[in-house]
Amino acid sequence: MPLYLALTCVSALLAVSVYAIVDRQNRAISRNVYRLCLGLCGALFLAAVMPRGAHVVSAALPLGLPWIGMHFRIDVLSAFFLAVVNLGGAAASAYAIGYGAHEKEPMRVLPFYAAFIAGMNAVVLADDAFTFLVAWEFMSLASWALVLTHHHEEENRHAGFVYLLMASFGGFALLMAFGVLGGVGGAYDFATIRESTKEGWKTGLVLALALVGMGSKAGLAPLHIWLPLAHPAAPSHVSALMSGVMTKVAVYGFIRVVFDLLGPPAFWWSIEPMSFGAASALVGVLFATIQSDLKKLLAYSTIENIGVIFIALGLALAFKANGMALPAALAFTAALFHVFNHSLFKSLLFFGAGAVLHGSGERSIERLGGLIHSMPKTAFLFLGGCVAIAALPPLNGFASEWLVFQAILLSPALPQWTIKLLVPAVGVALALSAALGAGCYIRAYGVAFLGRPRSEAARAAHDPDRWSLGTMAVLLTLCLIAGLLPSLLIDTISPVARDFVGDRMPTQAELSWLSIAPIAESRSSYNGLLVFVFILFSAYSARWVIHRFGSARSRRGPAWDCGYIVRSPTTQYTGSSFAQPIRRTLGVMAFSVRERLDMPAPGDMRPARLTVEIKDRIYDYLYAPLTRAVASCATGLNVLSLLTIQQYLSLVFAALVFLLILVAI
Amino acid sequence: MTFLFGLMAQSIQMLLVLALAPLLIGLLRKLKARLLRREGPPIIQPWRDLLRLLRKEVVLAENASWLYRAAPYLIFAMTWVAASLVPTFATGLMFSWSADLIAIIALLGSARFFLALAGMDIGTSFGGIGSSREAMFGSLAEPATIMIVFTVSFIAGTTQLSEIAAYMVANLELRASVGMALVALLIVAVAENGRVPVDNPATHLELTMVHEAMVLEYSGRYLALIEIAAALKLLLYISLIACVFFPVGLASHDAGPKAMAIGLGAYVLKLAIGGGMLALFETSRAKMRVFRVPDFLGAGLMLGLLATLLVFVTRSL
16 A cells, blocks of 8 residues: 555656646746645655555566566665655755745756656665666656756756766666676566575675765765765755755665675675765865855765765674674664754755855855844754754754764674774764864854855845745754654664664663663663753753843944954955865865965065965866776777778677677687 | 752752862962962952853844854853763762763764854954864864773773763773873863963963954853853863773762762862863963964874774774
8 A cells, every 4th residue: 555655656746747847838837846746745755654564565567678567665664765755855845835936947947856756766666676777767867957957057067967977877887786686587676686696706796886876876985076066056955855865865775785685794895885984974074164155065065974874884784794783773773864864954954055045146155144134044944954964962963973973882892803993993084074064064154144244145135935944944843853852763763774684773762761772771872852951951040040140231332353443244254264274284185275375575566365276186086087088088989980881891790700709608 | 769869969960060160260270370470369269250240231242143142051051061961979870871971072062063153153353263263173172082982982881971980990900092092081171171282261362362262252141151161161071081080989879978978079189180280281381383283183183093993902802
């Protein structure tokens, strides 16, 4: 029943995208489409959470390739991700009921929007390699079309091009991965793959290919370069979907292949996810710290969070391989909890960025400032999102990072030396990225929302409509609930952990005072609710005591600023000056920064100028040589297009003979 | 009855840290002054200053937002809660399990987050410079702290401070990793509290200042709250060092009033010794350039990482 409901909803989403094309003259089309998407996502969310009776529900439809058909299935893992995808989808649709009205070319968004959500759902539901790949490519292409919504801008066309390249590359890697998994016999449904035996070299190859394929979609460094270009290029609600939800679909794919299809893990499987996860966490947060484009900053921070998720998944693999089921369950639960949390607060922040973009017309924080006065409601909600994503108690980002730290604390028991030496390094990376993340959001919020407006647009900005604000408020409430009552979420995730790593965390709901204790209360426990109540109680009692016995009077006056009286907003700290210390101390790790000061001689009237050049090392040392190699190969092969007919024929003949020899061997 | 007693012990701890924190600052100032052969203000002076500030009218900058007015209360509350979760005179108090060491560090991180935001709210260059530097120091000091947490929790097998203290009392032995963690924690504590050589709490109007730059616009009761939060933070770090590395005299939560009284005496003594050592250290050092601080903190981070690695390696042997 839930599966058929889900499949019906997915087809209905496809129908909505057709409807959007057919009824394009309708004035209310935009609102209608988003309302329909909201309803369908809600129904899909219900399908994910409704009791399924049997543990696993599956179905085969006579579609697609005639001898394979299409297989669909809901198990605990797909149900969890189905819930995450559709919560994000419903939020984006609800937000867009208001926000989408400002779109100048709705026809470039609406059909692809519904199709994009349908594609993401289909990936999660797919139960054979063919369906998975079709749905995956469908999702990629639909999102590519959405990236090109504002195709008049050169920058966005470039983003679309890079995205298409990376998506095809990732899709190709996945094709190979499933090819190796399915074998020569071509058994492509997941049930057969799961049962088959895999030789050693095959698992290594599939693991690497899966990491490349899923990692390129999730934004794992060094395959992340498309993400900060493509995610911000789309309209904000689509950016939220891409960053908050589509990256999670890639995480789902990775879990499905590595934890499920590949069979019992070996310890070295954990090395790649952990090291690339740690690299992503650091690269993501360092680049986020120096961005001045608000949406780009959020996109880079997505890379950081994906890194955190992959670190936790790698830990889960290491524990599982060594038969330590309980720690594995802890790490796995932490990963899924962070998946859920990140989808909430990243959507919230992108919605906030969309509200800022609409309210002021600006994306660069260097031209904003003082938005807390002109857009008070958005400012409050965005602040909540910042606190959540900066992993600060008592909101939800902290709860999941706390679980990851607890998992790391169990790792000295692992016997392998490689992992023993790797885990502390990963721990440092995680701690650094958490701390830098807080700095990054202090900067983003402080420069954009606090201080004095740096432009007329920022002064005249206004809050968005009720739909947008309402959606953000709902997301913030969910963040608060997940942060104060993490036991609810952990118990929801537990069945997934039991099925995929062999054990589950102890039932948290039974603990007193709703606290969480991953292993035992004497080992570690955290109670977000109690901490929150304590903070509120202390703050309010302090306020009451001071107002009662001290003074409650206040008066407004000009700012003191050590007597400095120039009141121009340009005297404020800017985003780039805020990031300067971090750029200077930690920047050398991720990017090469060159600062050049052009100081005119005394008497010279031209202004002094400080130019900062920031280069992405990964781009310079990995992608640039690759691009050059491809270009030179293409130029070399150009000769082939100018051959005579005899030469072509002999070339074809030679190729045929070569292939026949290859087959014969 | 045990419930009431537990609640009482917890409340006593909350009020105790609040009462002692400004006195610690007073002691520190007095000792520093004496070391410089000055008379110095009486130890009670910080409390007098605070009470005076609380009675004064607040002057708000024209464009101060609600965040600016809410931040002092939040910073104070978060620091106070964090400080009262660190065992001072007794372990295992009623709510000690509601946040472990990682959560306490993160609570201080939350307080820092709001303090840095408050520094940017008025839109002055001083506030920005303070916030920016605070963010830089924080992003190095916090990972170093986490590494120290890793080290001690690997050894004690728990992140609950009370359990760590109990373990350390029961297993008194010298370990290289614990020594390194202690040095790293001292470095972090100096940096986090803005003491010499990282920042000079006694200055105003100096281009290298950090904490004072952020709170430059605050006055009256808001300033008082932020000052007392800073004092609480210093007290927290000294309590933390005392509780993890020198847990002598700590009473258990079910021990009688006599053990508690001994614990209290030991705690006050430890605070005084900690303050005295800090005063000695501060008077013998000069403040360093702001861009030398990352090296200083980086040394702390590396020591923490080394200690963690050492635990990982020795654990398996």
